[in-house]
Amino acid sequence: MADPPMVEAVGVTHEFDVSxxxxxxxxxxxxxxxxxxxxxxxFSIARGTTLGLVGESGCGKSTVARLSVGLYTPxxxxxxxxxxxxxxxxxxxGARRQMNMIFQDPYASLNPRWRVxxxxxxxxxxxxxxxxxxxxxxxxxxxxxxxGLVPSDGDKYPHEFSGGQRQxxxxxxxxxxxxxFLVCDxxxxxxxxxxxxxxxxxxxxxxxxxxxxxxFISHNMAVVRHMSDQLGVMYLGRIVELGDAxxxxxxxxxxxxxxxxxxxxxxxxxxxxxxPVGGDVPSPIAxxxxxxxxxxxxxxxxxxxxxxxxxxDVGGTRVACHAVxxxxxxxxxxx
Amino acid sequence: xxxxxxLDSDVVHAFRQSPAAIASAxxxxxxxxxxxxxxxxxxxDPTDLATLSLLDSFKPPWPAAKAEWVNLFGTDxxxxxxxxxxxxxxxxxxxxxxxxxxxxxxxxxxxxxTAGYLGGAPDTILMRIADVQLTFPAILTALMINGIAGAALxxxxxxxxxxxxxxxxxxxxxxxxxxxxxxxxxxxxRDKEYVLAARVIGATSWRIMLRxxxxxxxxxxxxxxxxxxxLAVLTEATLSFLGxxxxxxxxxxxxxxxxxxxxxxxxxxxxxxxxxxTLVLMVLSINLLGDWLRDALNPxxx
Numbered sequence: 001m002a003d004p005p006m007v008e009a010v011g012v013t014h015e016f017d018v019s020x021x022x023x024x025x026x027x028x029x030x031x032x033x034x035x036x037x038x039x040x041x042x043f044s045i046a047r048g049t050t051l052g053l054v055g056e057s058g059c060g061k062s063t064v065a066r067l068s069v070g071l072y073t074p075x076x077x078x079x080x081x082x083x084x085x086x087x088x089x090x091x092x093x094g095a096r097r098q099m100n101m102i103f104q105d106p107y108a109s110l111n112p113r114w115r116v117x118x119x120x121x122x123x124x125x126x127x128x129x130x131x132x133x134x135x136x137x138x139x140x141x142x143x144x145x146x147x148g149l150v151p152s153d154g155d156k157y158p159h160e161f162s163g164g165q166r167q168x169x170x171x172x173x174x175x176x177x178x179x180x181f182l183v184c185d186x187x188x189x190x191x192x193x194x195x196x197x198x199x200x201x202x203x204x205x206x207x208x209x210x211x212x213x214x215x216f217i218s219h220n221m222a223v224v225r226h227m228s229d230q231l232g233v234m235y236l237g238r239i240v241e242l243g244d245a246x247x248x249x250x251x252x253x254x255x256x257x258x259x260x261x262x263x264x265x266x267x268x269x270x271x272x273x274x275x276p277v278g279g280d281v282p283s284p285i286a287x288x289x290x291x292x293x294x295x296x297x298x299x300x301x302x303x304x305x306x307x308x309x310x311x312x313d314v315g316g317t318r319v320a321c322h323a324v325x326x327x328x329x330x331x332x333x334x335x
Numbered sequence: 336x337x338x339x340x341x342l343d344s345d346v347v348h349a350f351r352q353s354p355a356a357i358a359s360a361x362x363x364x365x366x367x368x369x370x371x372x373x374x375x376x377x378x379x380d381p382t383d384l385a386t387l388s389l390l391d392s393f394k395p396p397w398p399a400a401k402a403e404w405v406n407l408f409g410t411d412x413x414x415x416x417x418x419x420x421x422x423x424x425x426x427x428x429x430x431x432x433x434x435x436x437x438x439x440x441x442x443x444x445x446x447x448x449t450a451g452y453l454g455g456a457p458d459t460i461l462m463r464i465a466d467v468q469l470t471f472p473a474i475l476t477a478l479m480i481n482g483i484a485g486a487a488l489x490x491x492x493x494x495x496x497x498x499x500x501x502x503x504x505x506x507x508x509x510x511x512x513x514x515x516x517x518x519x520x521x522x523x524x525r526d527k528e529y530v531l532a533a534r535v536i537g538a539t540s541w542r543i544m545l546r547x548x549x550x551x552x553x554x555x556x557x558x559x560x561x562x563x564x565x566l567a568v569l570t571e572a573t574l575s576f577l578g579x580x581x582x583x584x585x586x587x588x589x590x591x592x593x594x595x596x597x598x599x600x601x602x603x604x605x606x607x608x609x610x611x612x613t614l615v616l617m618v619l620s621i622n623l624l625g626d627w628l629r630d631a632l633n634p635x636x637x
Contacts, residue, residue, distance in 0.1 A: 066531075069535050070535075071531060071534060071535060090537070093537065096536065096537045097536075099535070100535060100536065101531070101532065101535045103528040103531065103532065104528070105528055108527045108528045108529065109527075109528035109529050109531075109532055110529055111529040111547055111550075111551070112551065113550035113551055114550075122533070122536065122538075123536045126536050126537065126538065127536070170532075173532065177536060
């Protein structure tokens with residue numbers, strides 16, 4: 001039997017309670033309302049590889065990120081870590097130590113009242129990885145050096161750093177528990193473009209050297225292409241296309257993926273007429289019936305409005321679209 | 336924070352720019368020191384009955400004709416030196432003030448952090464308790480606790496337990512304001528990503544509340560504690576003035592004012608005026624300091 005994948009999600013669904021407070025709900029006679037942020041999501045990430053997840057704001061990417069480090073417990077379905085249920089695995093410090101997370105906002109993810117050296121050392125101290133304070137200090141200095149800061153930066157407070165430097169501190173903290181699996185929730189979206197490239201290259205370099213496994217979340221297609229082995233495209237809580245990243249970029253199949261790729265400005269085709277994506281993302285509290293994308297999809301027909309498409313294999317990638325299965329889109333309606 | 340970083344900080348800079356803050360800090364410091372150091376500084380021990388002589392009674396304050404400079408603020412009906420009585424009275428008032436604020440801050444922080452961080456049912460229950468208590472004026476809460484304790488304690492213990500009971504009742508009457516502020520700031524902090532980062536590595540709720548969230552909500556608590564100190568001193572003086580506060584064996588400023596009140600219309604004004612002025616100066620300087628601190632820590636007013 002082959003090794004189980006590092007991280008695996010099987011039919012994961014997660015809901016948030018967005019009801020009014022009990023008293024006001026009773027007075028206005030409203031039922032409880034739930035927001036289904038993640039709906040029947042499955043993927044697996046092999047050791048040492050990167051799964052990129054893309055999608056618009058509010059499509060459930062960050063919820064998937066938090067589910068896969070155990071910050072949320074799925075409402076149904078299961079997240080497995082090295083073949084074991086994530087919640088059970090996390091009861092032991094040993095497994096918990098193997099995962100960590102890098103956050104989106106470098107201004108909120110570091111405690112403003114803590115020195116950088118204490119921030120980076122927290123996982124080391126929590127897991128008791130070092131016996132005494134001087135070796136904790138040596139270790140912190142090593143990680144700070146590894147992410148391109150200098151050891152004396154440890155004495156400073158987060159507000160003394162720029163956004164890119166803070167994100168380096170964040171990465172140093174994530175690395176200091178010696179994890180194998182890192183969840184990166186839009187780690188570069190708050191940074192300048194020039195700094196983004198530095199951080200992304202640093203992350204790839206660390207992956208190569210330390211054999212890290214990444215779940216990489218972003219809404220930036222170019223960033224995801226740079227980072228991912230596998231790519232998942234999310235729309236309104238579901239994965240609509242999943243497969244080898246380069247294959248999807250070369251030959252996107254789902255109409256939503258095609259629209260996303262179409263929207264990227266391209267230096268080779270200046271002046272090209274771009275298809276604007278009409279409409280807004282529907283409310284996840286009351287999603288449209290059938291395929292959630294049908295109100296905006298140029299290929300939608302009656303079946304799309306009624307039946308939720310399943311992820312099926314189409315030429316090497318997995319796509320959830322009736323139009324693709326029926327080969328409706330191949331007549332060039334989308335170019 | 337190192338010493339130099341502290342001297343460099345915005346708060347210290349703002350302090351140097353504000354004459355009102357410097358003046359009130361100076362007055363508060365002088366009053367607090369003369370209260371705390373009363374047994375060493377005061378010219379006379381007002382609790383030592385053996386040194387009192389009725390012949391010294393009702394001496395007017397110093398510049399008057401019959402006055403001696405030893406009794407700067409005059410003497411009372413028993414011949415007690417008023418200056419010494421005021422210094423010892425401040426000592427008691429400050430003891431009650433600091434201890435009750437310490438109780439209120441501890442309760443307020445623990446309850447506010449728990450309610451804000453856990454949310455849900457604990458939050459609702461704790462905050463409704465705070466709301467109910469806020470509908471009673473602080474003085475009424477203190478009166479009630481004082482009355483219950485007075486009825487519950489055996490007669491022999493009543494006098495010796497009076498100071499702790501007053502401290503407790505003022506402390507309990509002050510916690511809801513602090514708890515609400517702490518809860519509000521905790522609600523803002525608990526969803527920040529640094530808290531999530533601590534949860535990912537398996538930090539317990541207690542650890543997150545005390546080590547991560549608490550340092551970030553302490554600013555407003557500092558302001559409330561300063562303002563609360565003035566309020567606590569005033570509440571204690573009110574209780575003592577009403578005669579339900581501290582026993583006459585340990586007179587506070589409020590006891591002195593009540594006692595002197597009896598002689599106000601017979602011409603011995605100094606017995607009540609000087610403790611009154613001291614109380615006003617003390618509460619005013621502490622409150623001005625608290626007001627200034629609130630503005631100095633508010634980034635929007637910079």
